[in-house]
Each structure stands twice: as C-alpha cells, then as structure tokens.
Amino acid sequence: MIFHSLEFLVFFVTTVTIYWALPHRWQNVLLLVASYMFYGWVHPWFLGLIFATTFIDYLSALGMGRWPARKKLFLWTSIVSNFGLLGFFKYFNFFVDNISAVAAAVGWHISGPVLSVLLPVGISFYTFQAMSYTIDVYWGRVQARRTFIDLALFVSFFPHLVAGPIMRARTLLPQVEQPRRFSANAARNSTVLIVWGLFKKLVIADNVGVIANKVFALQSPDFFPLWAGVFAFCIQIYADFSAYTDIARGTAKWLGFDLVVNFDHPYLAVGPADFWRRWNISLTTWFRDYVFLPLSYALSRRWDGIRWLGLDDDIWIYGTATLVTFLLSGLWHGASWNYVLWGAYHGVLLALARAGAATWKPRRSVRRWLTPFRILGMFALTNLGWLVFRETDLHTLVRDLALSPFHRSPFGRQAGAYLFLLAALYSLPLWIHSLWVYNRPAPQGADNGPSATRVDPIVGHEPTLWRVAAQTCLSGVLFAAILILRSRTSLDFIYFRF
Amino acid sequence: MSGRVHGFALWVVVAGTLLLPLALRPLARLGPDSTETFSYLPTLERTRTRTMPFDTVVVEQLREMRPEIVLIGDSMGGSRIDPTYFASQLGNRNVAPLFYNATGSAFWYLAFKNWVLAVTPRPRLAVFFFRDDQLTDPLFRVTGPYRATLDRVARSNEARLNVVLATRLQGPLYRLDALADEVYDQERLRQWLEPALVNAPVGLVARHKEARTLLGRMNSEIFCLEALRSMAQADVWQAEEATYDFDKSVATSVLPPLLALGKMAGVRMAFVRVQRRPENNRPPVQSPALQRYVSRLRGYLDKEGAFFHDDWGDPEQPLSMYADGDHLSSTFRHRYTDRFLQVNAPFFR
Structure with missing residues (x-):
C-alpha cells in the first residue's frame, strides 16, 4: 500500500478511528495487524520474511538475557540471519554476476544461478532497525523485551516500515509500551x-x-x-x-x-x-x-x-x-x-x-x-x-x-x-x-x-x-x-x- | 490551553483544508471557455474533441469478409505475418489482419470489442501479437499522438476501458477521485493551467519566434525515439519489479475484459509474444522480473483457456531476420509465417 493512494486514506482513517476507541494493549494488537496488512497488501509472502526477522531477533535478544555467557553467539545469530535475508534477496544476483565476471576475466566460464524473486519492499529498512535492537541489547543499552507483540510492532510499525526513518529501539519501543493519549x-x-x-x-x-x-x-x-x-x-x-x-x-x-x-x-x-x-x-x-x-x-x-x-x-x-x-x-x-x-x-x-x-x-x-x-x-x-x-x-x-x-x-x-x-x-x-x-x-x-x-x-x-x-x-x-x-x-x- | 480549544483548532484545519479548494470552481471559469465535448475516457480528460471519428469502414469490410481468424496487433505482427500467405497455408481460410502501427492493448481491446464482435457470424479465433508486458499495460499508447488512432476504434462511451485506466491510475477507489472532481471541478482548471505552467519558462530561453516551436523541436530533436537508449538499458532504473509485476498489473489491464468478451462471444483467444531484437545474435537478455512476468502470464492464460505462444529464444529467429528495432525485415514474413504455423501446428489444425 502506498501513502498517496485512496486505499491508504480509507485504511488510515479506519485504523485511526478504531485505534483510539481501544485500550492500550489492544491498540498495539490493532496496529500490528494493520501494519502487516499494509505490508502484505500486494505480496502477502513478504509477511513471512518480516515475521522471521522479528522472531529470530526476539529469541536472540531473550537468549542474551538468559545466557549472558553466550551473548556473542546470539548476536551473531541475529546479524547473520538479518544479513543473510538481505544478502539473499538484494545482493545474490549482484554477487553471482560479479563472481562470473571475475572468473571470466581469468579465463573460467562459470554460469551462476539467477535468483528470480521480487526484492521485498523495505527489507533494507526493517532489517537494519531489527538489528539495531539486538546490537543494543548486546551492548546493554536496551533491555530484551518479553512481549513479542511489542517487538513485532516496533519492527513493522506501518508509517515508517517501507522507507524509514529507521527508528532505534530505545526511542520507539518505550512509545510502543507506554499508553498513548490522543493529542489534538x-x-x-x-x-x-x-x-x-x-x-x-x-x-x-x-x-x-x-x-x-x-x-x-x-x-x-x-x-x-x-x-x-x-x-x-x-x-x-x-x-x-x-x-x-x-x-x-x-x-x-x-x-x-x-x-x-x-x-x-x-x-x-x-x-x-x-x-x-x-x-x-x-x-x-x-x-x-x-x-x-x-x-x-x-x-x-x-x-x-x-x-x-x-x-x-x-x-x-x-x-x-x-x-x-x-x-x-x-x-x-x-x-x-x-x-x-x-x-x-x-x-x-x-x-x-x-x-x-x-x-x-x-x-x-x-x-x-x-x-x-x-x-x-x-x-x-x-x-x-x-x-x-x-x-x-x-x-x-x-x-x-x-x-x-x-x-x-x-x-x-x-x-x-x-x-x-x-x-x-x-x-x-x-x-x-x-x-x-x-x-x-x-x-x-x-x-x-x-x-x-x-x-x-x-x-x-x-x-x-x-x-x-x-x-x-x-x-x-x-x-x-x-x-x-x-x-x-x-x-x-x-x-x-x- | 484547554483540550476543547485544541480540538476545535484541529477541526478548523481539517475542514479548511477540504473547503478552501472549493475556490477552484469559480477560478476554473476564469480560464478559456471550453466548447469541447465529453471525452469517452473521462479518466484521462473530462472534455475532448475527437481527432478521428469511429471507423465504420472496417466493420463493413469485416462484415463482407466474414473472417474465421482475425489477427490483431501493431507493426510487430504486421512485420511478421503475411496474412494472405497465412490464409493460404491454412487452406484458404478467411483471415482478417487488423495490424495498426503504434497501437497498444487499449486499442486492441477496443478493436476486438467494437470492430470484430460487431460482425456476425463471429470469427472462430482471434490472435493477438504483443511485446513483453503490453497486454497488461493499458496506458501504453493511449495519449499524445497515439490518441487519434484510438479514436478510430472508440465509441462515444467506453466505460469499461475507462474503469481499467482509472483503476490503473488512481487505484481501486477511483470513484472517490471522480467525486473530488465533481466537488472541486479541478480538471477544468488543470486543462489550461498545466500547459501554462509547462510553457512558462519557454519565453525566458527562446525569442518570440522560436518560443512557439521550442517544445516541439525538443521532442523531435532531443527526445526523439532514435535518441533513446535501448529498452534493456532504459528499463534498469524503472522499478522493474513494479513494471513486470503480473499479479499487480493484470487486474488493472484490458486482459480480463478481453478474455471475458472472447468467452462470451465464443471466440478462441490466442496470444503471441514476439521476440525483441536479438543481442549479439542471441535472444535478448530477459531480466528475472520479466521472466517471472512471462511465466505468470502463461499460467494465467492457460487457466483462462487461452492459447499462449512465446517467440523468445527461437533459434530460427536470428538477428539477420530483423530490420529496424524489433521489426522483422519484410523479406522474412513468409519464413516467419511458416515457422509460426509449424511450431503451433496442433493449435491451427
């Protein structure tokens, strides 16, 4: 869904109207559902990726708190999985092309596989945002969150999901967790x-x-x-x-x-x-x-x-x-x-x-x-x-x-x-x-x-x-x-x- | 300050935002008076004088000819198929070629609806020739110089095509956009303000005599077709994923109504994707997005009971057969026609 469309106008007005009639916890549930709807509007399979990113980072951060001695392992799990997704969808063909070109320059002719999938919109933004959470947890700047819905909303919050701004956990997560009041x-x-x-x-x-x-x-x-x-x-x-x-x-x-x-x-x-x-x-x-x-x-x-x-x-x-x-x-x-x-x-x-x-x-x-x-x-x-x-x-x-x-x-x-x-x-x-x-x-x-x-x-x-x-x-x-x-x-x- | 004042201020701003543009209505009347008639595609423009009337001669010709097969497309089909030879190879069946240069899927849809289906008995088969994503790009060649050709196949009201264009341009809630135009009457103002704005800098860069022709010269000398990059390069920057996103574009294209018309009229539908100009005597490189698009198109047409043939990668269509761009040289029309019938023999049997 894009901002400058009438469907977004209907979506947004509906969401805001229901949102302010709900208690805080349900507001977060509604926002999460709305954000996933916003993101998966054209290609529902994108939701699998954002869910995977969120789930891995959620578990990695919890693991860091539970087993401090293995903090680094959990951090690398998060980094490798985030960069893995990003690298696979965004850079796979680029690297294959360049390896083939370098090989051709030295006389080897390799024809690498070509990945034929759509680049999920906003993947660079939300993986960076999700990664900042686990890195901050690793550095002790942010506490690992136990409520999955809050973290999922932090990663997928629809207004900035597709093209930023990239928010930090210490700025956005407290806003997710604390009750909000409508300000005219x-x-x-x-x-x-x-x-x-x-x-x-x-x-x-x-x-x-x-x-x-x-x-x-x-x-x-x-x-x-x-x-x-x-x-x-x-x-x-x-x-x-x-x-x-x-x-x-x-x-x-x-x-x-x-x-x-x-x-x-x-x-x-x-x-x-x-x-x-x-x-x-x-x-x-x-x-x-x-x-x-x-x-x-x-x-x-x-x-x-x-x-x-x-x-x-x-x-x-x-x-x-x-x-x-x-x-x-x-x-x-x-x-x-x-x-x-x-x-x-x-x-x-x-x-x-x-x-x-x-x-x-x-x-x-x-x-x-x-x-x-x-x-x-x-x-x-x-x-x-x-x-x-x-x-x-x-x-x-x-x-x-x-x-x-x-x-x-x-x-x-x-x-x-x-x-x-x-x-x-x-x-x-x-x-x-x-x-x-x-x-x-x-x-x-x-x-x-x-x-x-x-x-x-x-x-x-x-x-x-x-x-x-x-x-x-x-x-x-x-x-x-x-x-x-x-x-x-x-x-x-x-x-x-x- | 009290919450009520804040709330009131919010409503003032929201209401003011929506009400202030009502001033556009009287402003629109200050512009040059329009005596043009209503457009058959109000999504593109509210009023417009047709350049060409609806062409009834073609309908008469088809009525006389009573074709079994109609071939529809632009110069891509015209430079490949020799209709007389095609007919003779099929045992002298009646074949009507409707190849019109510089046309797109909107034209083909209207030609099928308003020309072909206006004739009884209906043909048994309609074959459409197209390039890459033309079938799902209804905006291709409907504006500017191409509009006159579209006039030839358009009736005074083309509601279905208008809906297709409106949903493509404005999304599924296009009616809201039409409502906005009813309320604010912005299109009328837009029609003279837009060219005025585009022409505003002309006087600063050209003397009076040159000024009148500057934009025309720019189009013919700088932005002419020959000066553009080859499609493969030019397409890189366009969001390929969006351009070649079949699932997203099919719903806002003429393909579903075209297939529905075919089914309703009992006409078998066939679609032929012609191969673009080979590069280094090899089939042109296709981006992953385009490959995916073609595969989805094939699946869709199969599901809808239509026939699909893809020329891409045919070793019998080397670079030597091509004239300019994606056109085949006229000397190879028989060879292409033979090859086309040979590859698709079961279908034409």
Missing part, C-alpha cells in the same frame, strides 16, 4: 505535515521526476540537458524521500507516536559533514553508531600515534572509517556498482573536507562571508554525486562525466535551460521553505519529533488564532495545488527500491 495539537500539526508531504511527492517530485526520467532515457544527452536532468533528479530524490518521511511522521503522530526527523534542509549544507547531518539522518546515524564508531575505536587502538604523509593518526583513522562506512552505505542503497561508487565519492569528500579543515581554519567573519559560496559549492558536489547515483550504467557514466560544455549542439543549451527552469519552477516551494526555516532556533517544548534541530513553521505549536488561520490557509492551498498540479505520471517512492 499533534494531530493538527501532523495534518499540515501530511498535506505538505503529499504536495512534495505529487506536485514536486513526480513532475520533476518526469524531466529526470526523460533525460536519463537518452542514449547520449548533450551537456546542458544532462545537467538539467541531474538537477531535476536532485530535486526529485529530496522531495520524494522527505515527502515519505513527512507523511510517515504525520501519520505516526495521529497514532500518538513521534518518529525522528530524517531531513534538515540538506541542500543548504555548507560542506560534506553538514550534508550528512541533514540527509537521511536516521540511516546516517545508524551507520555512525554501528559501523563508523566501532571501526574508529578498533583502528585507533591499532594506529595510535602514527603519522603518515604529514597527517596525524586521527585523520587517517577518520578517513579510513569514513570511507568504509560510506562504501557500505552506498551498497545498502542497491546491488550495483554505481551505488558503491556514490558511497566512495561521499566518503572521499568527507575525508578531504576533514583533512582540509585540519590545515585551514579561517576566522569566523571569513567563514560567514564564505557561507553562500560553500552552500553553492556543496550543492554542485551533491549534484555530481546524484549523477553517479542515478546512472546505473558505468560506461554511460564515464561518458557523461567526460562531456564538455564547449562541445554542445546548438539547440542543447536552450533545451537544457528550459528543462532546468521548469525543474526550478516546480521546486520553488521547496527552496522557499528551506530558506524560510534556515537557522530558525528550536524554542522550548518543540513538538517536532525527538531529534528536531529547528522548528518548522509549517508545524507550529500552540493553536493561536493566527497560527491556526495560517495553517488552514497553507494546508488548503497545498491541497488545492495537489488537485490541479499533481503529475499525471504517478511514480513510486524512489526509496522503495532500496
């Missing part, structure tokens, strides 16, 4: 958030997505149309993914849950590290906590005090851990080399930025003066990254990167400018929103999710007369815009395929 204030704010999310998806992402799809369907696009297409994709992926998160957070709030903020206006980032503090925050922090930090600690024990090529140990440790983390993050996105390259590209950017920051420390006034240029520079680098991400054919990618603005067809520049302006026109509300929110401080009592960094004026707080009037107008105008400007081509959420 939260419901009002979340209504605006949901409408804003639908607007971003149906009006912005789907319309600019058509431009990106057209350009990337070309065999050899000219320089200007290509980069207009990359710009369109850059807008599409942000509008699309952040729309999903907004709708997820909005629907969760109607049910009394707070999901973490996943995007913080990433295209206003001043550098690579800042970008990753703002983009897909829940996945970035997952990799930070479960890959980057453990790896950094392990490396720091081995490389303590080294100095190579004039650079201190901390730069080498940071660089290596970052690169490995981002290679894995790239691979998480898909079983294709361009994703690995994309991860490596961002890893290298981060390492270079860190090394640069260690050698050049401008004064605060200079930094402030440089801010707009840094934002523009980072935006350009991000676009370059999106080209790598979007172009799955490596030969075409090399050709695209080698394109020169000086070797263009006479008509190419005009067409590129038109496509760029059209994408910019559709994305205007996104830029206005980002610039409006930029640098707003988070006041006390922010009702914007546990990890909000700043308050979004779209979702205000106490219902003052002006705020309610502004929210009503905004929400009504956005809904009207959805009715008249939504794309006639409905595209799936991009992150569904990851």
